[in-house]
Amino acid sequence: MNKYCFLNGEIIDSESACVPIDDIGLLRGYGVFEVIKTYNKKPFLLSEHLDRLEASANYLGIIIPNNREEIVEIIDKLIGMSFGSEFLVRIVLTGGRSVSGMDFNGHNPNFFITLADVPVKNEEQYTNGVSLCFVEHQRFFPTVKTLNYVFPIKLKQDIKDGYFDFLYHFNDYVLESPTSSFFLVKGDKIITPKDNILMGVTRGFVIKIASEMFQVEERDVLLEEINSADECFITATNKEVLPVVKIDDIVIGNGLVGEKTKKIIEKYNQIIQNV
Amino acid sequence: MNKYCFLNGEIIDSESACVPIDDIGLLRGYGVFEVIKTYNKKPFLLSEHLDRLEASANYLGIIIPNNREEIVEIIDKLIGMSFGSEFLVRIVLTGGRSVSGMDFNGHNPNFFITLADVPVKNEEQYTNGVSLCFVEHQRFFPTVKTLNYVFPIKLKQDIKDGYFDFLYHFNDYVLESPTSSFFLVKGDKIITPKDNILMGVTRGFVIKIASEMFQVEERDVLLEEINSADECFITATNKEVLPVVKIDDIVIGNGLVGEKTKKIIEKYNQIIQNV
Structure with a gap:
């Protein structure tokens, strides 16, 4: 403080x-x-x-x-x-x-x-992307930003080596990370879950800037869609747009930060430099 | 305080x-x-x-x-x-x-x-029993008594008139109330859930004293078993043993406080008077 x-x-x-x-x-x-x-x-x-x-x-x-x-x-x-x-x-x-x-x-x-x-940014995570672990979970009152974060704080103590954060799924659907929103890229489309998640402020902003360049879909995302995703990223106030290159054992696309993700990061950086 | x-x-x-x-x-x-x-x-x-x-x-x-x-x-x-x-x-x-x-x-x-x-006891609730409402819910880390009670506090604001508290169920099983353990009586048996609940201290004590008089089963309790329950009650540090005579629209037994519940309350009261 x-x-x-x-x-x-x-x-x-x-x-x-x-x-x-x-x-x-x-x-x-x-x-x-x-x-x-x-x-x-x-x-x-x-x-x-x-x-x-x-x-x-x-x-x-x-x-x-x-x-x-x-x-x-x-x-x-x-x-x-x-x-x-x-x-x-x-x-x-x-x-x-x-x-x-x-x-x-x-x-x-x-x-x-x-x-x-503001904590110093780990540039390597943005250049090479990070890995997430699946965990079955859904927030209570998912759209309300309550003080209750017992679950992710406890969970984080036991995260597997080399993994950056978790990715919640529930009833076969992908939801969000504990403190980030989740996006995936598939062909021409940027896709992000829309129900049973916290409505991320950065998520909303990224949807806006991504929509100017790509087709964006807010919809339920099946867990199995991760297998065929070309790119993934998470968004949060503090993380901005952070590329995800692996989820559990699934390598996303070619395992490198995707081109569409890079374009969104570039656009995001342009905007924040000029506010 | x-x-x-x-x-x-x-x-x-x-x-x-x-x-x-x-x-x-x-x-x-x-x-x-x-x-x-x-x-x-x-x-x-x-x-x-x-x-x-x-x-x-x-x-x-x-x-x-x-x-x-x-x-x-x-x-x-x-x-x-x-x-x-x-x-x-x-x-x-x-x-x-x-x-x-x-x-x-x-x-x-x-x-x-x-x-x-200690808040003044509402004797009428013990004489006539109380009513509970079902709600689908299961605690995270159910056995750990964390500070997180956002869900029950928010829920309680919207409780239906005439109902005392909620009864959590999940995946077809009855679990517990937000701040109490749940018991039902069926024939000769006192039955109480044992998994995915907080291990109530009063629950443990009531199992002990009930076992001296009746057969007690700690096991999964199906939601549908409520329909054929003869008696129900909840237990908690502050509530002690509180009879339940209605759950949602299901009247338990004959709608009056049951005989086995009364015996357990009597035994409980004997013990606390002599500690």
Whole structure:
């Protein structure tokens, strides 16, 4: 975390920022969040992230205590007060304090915004692609970005050597990675699952830029389609567009980063350099 | 929460007790917990709860910073310092602070113990029984008592009028309630699911006392067995043994609290009065 953060109406020193131990976010994982990346110190796709935050909060019945303009101002202010070139902005909203540990009052949430430095990019992963492992899983409330990530954090401790992350499938369909959206390329088409997944903000943006160059299909993706995929990649705020060249023992295409993936990465990089 | 709590080595005023906002329990629900009830101001089945806490912590790779004797002493001390006749003791252990929000060091957890007053028992529910609603669901890591309760808390907001709680089923099998274990009585037998559920501490104790009077089967329970059940009940630390007389539209037995359930409740009450 960077030196300053926002917590319940105030900008304070991050080291003194804490929430009461009877917060239902802490006791029960009952809360929602967003992570936004800056380029040129500007939060990228902020409006889309705030749309999703609002939808998630609304679903769990938690009232966001600051309006959108205030949140934008708070983030700007934090960026202005922080050292570092680019940031990951994390916005967290919990259900607030709870007497029984089950009930809560959505009108008294804990709401905080922190900045962290962007981890150094591992360029080799973008040049050579990464490998994923299949795991059978589907999020609960898949479209809601809740605080619950017990499953992927535990899972990651046991990932096989040489594998970067997991790829969830359920009932014969490919879904998403724990913190990324999944795409595959087949002939002329860019294909991505559309149901029972978190609606990735970067996913939405990549669909937009890919649609200008290729045919994009949002639809159910059968697990067996991986076998005939020419290219695969995952997308996420922090990972941007990351090529996937192997899934379990299946080598994707010729095992190298695909041409269409490269074109999408190129386009993505052009845009973020000029925001 | 009562006035005093234990947090990371110290007994402090509960109102000032908080955890840093980069705690992975808060950011990701990555942590475990137990709730223990006192009778005659003595924590009931404490040893069994601490066994499960250790197993849960071990599964998630978090080191409990105090040994068992210390935890027993801390709870005793908190009880001695608190007003009130009986308490719910809550023990919470998180993965501690996290830089990335995904990684953590299990050796620096946040560990706290709070006391709360026991809510007044609704005697009518024990005399007349309660109703449950079916919902298709199975916990992830069902045997591990993690902090993740987003699903049941959200679900409970939409429970049908007149229903007390939910009953999870999955793949045609009955499992458990969100915070209780499930039992049914059929002829001479007391039957309870044994797989893909949290191993309830009260469940284990009820199996023990029921076994002295009846034949008890721990086994997979088909959803359709509900139709021919003579009696049903749920068990939990805070609910003890609570009769169930209706599940969705299925009236259990004659719709009244069953005789075997009553005998188990009677036995349970005898024991807790004399601890």
